[in-house]
Amino acid sequence: MTENKKVLVAEDSSxxxxxxxxxxxxxxxxxxxxxxxxxxxxxxxxxxxxxxLMDINMPVMDGIECTKAIRNLEDKKKADIPIVAITGNYKNYTLDDFKKAGLNDYIQKPLDYDHLLATVKKHLTSTE
Incomplete structure (x- = not known):
């Protein structure tokens, strides 16, 4: 049996x-x-x-700034982790904006949980 995949959810909404x-x-x-x-x-x-899974609008450090910091990490394995944006402000950004920031994909709010699951699976099966 394969080890369970670890997902980090960065989101300010409980x-x-x-x-x-x-x-x-x-x-x-x-x-x-x-x-x-x-x-x-x-x-x-x-x-x-x-x-x-990275919310774009968070206090302290937002998702775009955090993604850029991750992409600049010296540890290449960590710098290359797939990052999926979660945003309610997708109209303020294009997919190109997300790609430039280093994000691999995005999911818009309100979340469609079938789409969330499909997106997570897509990125996790590509890392095996």
Whole structure:
């Protein structure tokens, strides 16, 4: 049996964190949740993850700034982690904006949990 994939959820809404956890834990993913980009970088310094779900609008450090910091990490494995943006402001960004920031994909809010699961699976099966 393969090891369960580890997903880091960066989201400042407890409601979205809980719903996302419930959907992904049903598929046996190991979920860790943090509330801002600085906490993402703190977690990454001590743990490895297979995927990051990154809210774009968070306090302390937003998702774009955090993604750019991750892409500049010296640890290449961590710098190359697939990162999927979660955003309610997708109209303010194009897919090109997300790609330039280093994001691999995006999911818009309100979250469609079937789409969330399909997007997570797409990026995790490509890393095996």
């Amino acid at each position: 409601v979205i964190i809980n719903l996302t956890k419930n959907v992904l834990m049903f598929e046996n993913y190991n979920i860790t949740a943090v509330k801002n980009g600085k906490q993402v970088l703190d977690k990454l310094s001590s743990e490895n993850f297979d995927l990051i």
